[in-house]
Amino acid sequence: MEHIKDSSKKRDKSRPKVTMVKAFKTIIWPKRNLVFIGLVLIVIRSLAGLVLPWQSKVLLDDVVPSKDASQLFSLIAIVLTAILIQAITSFSLTRILSVQAQYLISELRAQVQKKVLSLPISFFDNTKSGALVSRIMSDVEGVRNLIGTGLVQLVGGTFTAIVSLIILIKLNPWMTLFVFIPLSIFGYIALRAFKYIRPVFRKRGKINAEVKGRLTETLAGVRVIKAFNAEEQENRVFEKGVDKLYQNVKKSLTATALMTSSSTFLIGVATTGIMGIGGYYMIQSDMTTGDFLFFTLILGFMIAPIVQMSNIGSQLTEALAGLDRTEELMNMTAEEDNQDRIIQLEQLNGEIVFDNVSFAYEEDKEVLHNISFKAPAGSVTALVGSSGSGKSTIAGLSATFLNPKSGIVTIDNQDLSKVKLSSYRQHLGVVLQDEFLFEGTIRENIMFPRPNATETELENAVKAAYVNEFTDRFDKGLETLIGERGIKLSGGQRQRLAIARAILADPKIIILDEATSNLDTESEALIQKSLNQLVKDRTTIVIAHRLSTIKKADQILVIESGHIVERGTHDELIAQGGRYYDLYTYQAKI
Structure with a gap:
């Protein structure tokens, strides 16, 4: 002291x-x-x-x-x-x-x-x-x-x-x-x-x-x-x-x-x-x-x-x-003031590679240990594991919210720690488990990433995320005021609105913190369809809580105590009968 x-x-x-x-x-x-x-x-x-x-x-x-x-x-x-x-x-x-x-x-x-x-x-x-x-x-x-x-x-x-x-x-x-x-x-x-x-x-x-x-x-x-x-x-x-x-x-x-x-x-x-x-x-x-x-x-x-x-x-x-x-x-010091960030991304394919990455929030307390994996452009990589295992930290590193303590994260073979943030984040979309909505109308929240989007683009995003399924019942439709942090909407409605916002942004890279976790069964079925459209041809990293939603992922990484303990497709991991098999069968019983 x-x-x-x-x-x-x-x-x-x-x-x-x-x-x-x-x-x-x-x-x-x-x-x-x-x-x-x-x-x-x-x-x-x-x-x-x-x-x-x-x-x-x-x-x-x-x-x-x-x-x-x-x-x-x-x-x-x-x-x-x-x-x-x-x-x-x-x-x-x-x-x-x-x-x-x-x-x-x-x-x-x-x-x-x-x-x-x-x-x-x-x-x-x-x-x-x-x-x-x-x-x-x-x-x-x-x-x-x-x-x-x-x-x-x-x-x-x-x-x-x-x-x-x-x-x-x-x-x-x-x-x-x-x-x-x-x-x-x-x-x-x-x-x-x-x-x-x-x-x-x-x-x-x-x-x-x-x-x-x-x-x-x-x-x-x-x-x-x-x-x-x-x-x-x-x-x-x-x-x-x-x-x-x-x-x-x-x-x-x-x-x-x-x-x-x-x-x-x-x-x-x-x-x-x-x-x-x-x-x-x-x-x-x-x-x-x-x-x-x-x-x-x-x-x-x-x-x-x-x-x-x-x-x-x-x-x-x-x-x-x-x-x-x-x-x-x-x-x-502002994020962009980092003198090492000199690379301007002109075009983006979206291949993300973690090469021997470690990270610590506090000195001598690593939460990730030598993580290595490749997320090819247009692929879906799911992160699975118990709470506190390091899934959100990997997502944070992918979004450039955090920087590795050691190792390197690359985007299209470029060191992400040297890339100008604005040139990367303009291609990034994030949908969080507890999504933040601004006080205002449904229309304003969906159009937040692209205020100048056309009416047709807005309608396409609304339909793709099935937002119209509930806005059609509102007297003011998309002009409905949602209150502070969207308090007037249900959890499922807020989540669909957030997905519509991400669809309208049209990013190359998507990070999903289990976008269906707040939804009832009916809403989940609707959202799963819109998510399939959202992740199409986009590099996606998804933190999965409901394992039933990631069966079609190109690769699943099982994270425990900051280590990748298993990796493969759903069928491959089930066949191994390891940690993923235990988690999946446990949820299936519930």
Whole structure:
């Protein structure tokens, strides 16, 4: 356990961190033209905001004492113009930067989703789908703080604070110095707090993904939960995850509260001191009432952005933590990025050969041992054996979902580990025992591999798989909605729909994980006919549970404990009276 903890710590230290400089180069700089326009608008808005306190000084020191009504109207016109400019620039900023930030978020989500789909099957086997949804949808949202509202507040606030500081120094340097001391203390506290908060935010993203992942599983498996009366158990698991998230949020809130309370106290001290010093100067006639009001209002313009920086800092810290996790995902190696995969298959006959292939999911725990066989083009190879014997692993290697630990798998005499996946998989069709269907209509699911297929091709696939046998009874036929994962269809109907999808795809190589296992006797008879059509002139590897369905296979491989213990046709294996004979006669009795 200690070794595992140490190695995870090393991984954390070596993990790339997204800095503000890196975020600027990759996110802000490519949008520099829009950002520049935004910065100009921010400057105009900030300067327009300073007009009101300046004109307040003019009102008290010049207009009121002179009782000049015309000057009063001019002052009001200037203030109204400044307010109008602020409103226009604020609207323009929202349209330019905030909308652009949302566009960037959608763009990043698309990139992350594209990257996720390019990752190998092993990645998905070890990652919850709900966690991936969180990483795709939530982790990139912080970008809006880098190029949207956060950038506006950060740059606008900084510019306003600097201009205000210059004005304050010109008005009264000693009063300004008195204010600057507590603000410097606040800045130090804020920087320390941000350093503490960033890893908290990073961990929050991970916890959030875990909680969402479990929730997604719970909702998908609600029938199992209710069937086993396990609602309370699931509630406890979810409550534990939510509490973990709460504890994380509590940590960040504590740091934020420290910044807020320290700012309140320090600014209160500064304000009290200004009242005393300003009052003294006015008593000594070294400062007019207008000057004091002007100083106070400008002080507010300087302090407000600085205090606001604590909130902006939290937003930017959270954004960078999310981008840390996004970059970690984007740095993963995609399947097609393997530099060894350089062979582009132009045409495919479909001969698959396993030559001394071994495979292990975990180090030193082989599940296949020196497997060798040839599946000639257009032939049917059936894999038979007890559960856990290695049949699905052989199918996974044939589908390029897995890569051999040793040995070689070839397609038409080409090393499959060096073939570009897209050029191979475009000729591949898979029908699983528990076939996945998408929420939508029957038509959409069948046409999934070939959205542009003609109506005639669709009808041929529907008839070949006997899908019309049940869709003709539905009011909406092929337009019938099947619900999430096809829940509104029976197991046999789902299986026939999956076979129709494979027929429409028209692949050269078919991998069947016993496509008739979920069917009743009547449906099985129908499907067996359509399967005979599906496998015709196609290289087929079928994992057989019902041995009665593979009598016509060109070769049957009996797999036990990762070894091929028998091979031959149905008649040959029955004549041998070995393992296959035992399995077949046992099923026949049942």
